[in-house]
Amino acid sequence: MAGYMHAKQDHQRRLRRVEGQVRGLQRMVEEDNYCIDVLTQVSAATSALKAFALSLLEEHLAHCVAEATLKGGPEADAKIKEASDAIARLVRS
Numbered sequence: 697m698a699g700y701m702h703a704k705q706d707h708q709r710r711l712r713r714v715e716g717q718v719r720g721l722q723r724m725v726e727e728d729n730y731c732i733d734v735l736t737q738v739s740a741a742t743s744a745l746k747a748f749a750l751s752l753l754e755e756h757l758a759h760c761v762a763e764a765t766l767k768g769g770p771e772a773d774a775k776i777k778e779a780s781d782a783i784a785r786l787v788r789s
Contacts (some may be wrong), residue, residue, distance in 0.1 A: 700755045710748050717741040749786055753779070 700707055717743055724734045757779055764775035 700752055700758065700759075703751075703755065707748065707752070708745070710751075712740055712750065714744045717744060746786070746789075753782060756782070 717737065720743065721734060721737050724737060761775045761779050763774045
């Protein structure tokens with residue numbers, strides 16, 4: 697079971713908000729809005745996605761990784777490596 701199941705509706709709501717921001721960006725480009733205004737909205741959408749990703753990562757660490765470390769062994773090592781790789785991808789983005 698996914699670690700975010702308890703907050704699934706909140707996550708879906710956040711993603712719908714991001715989706716709305718991206719559609720707004722499409723409209724802004726269609727309407728030839730000023731570049732800086734479009735870039736401001738890109739920044740807002742990017743920040744919203746990063747906040748979502750951090751929230752999801754936090755839940756993954758608290759649920760999936762914590763559970764695996766309690767069991768120990770290769771599964772724990774794999775979950776820690778997986779989380780570390782995900783953090784590295786987020787930092788690079």
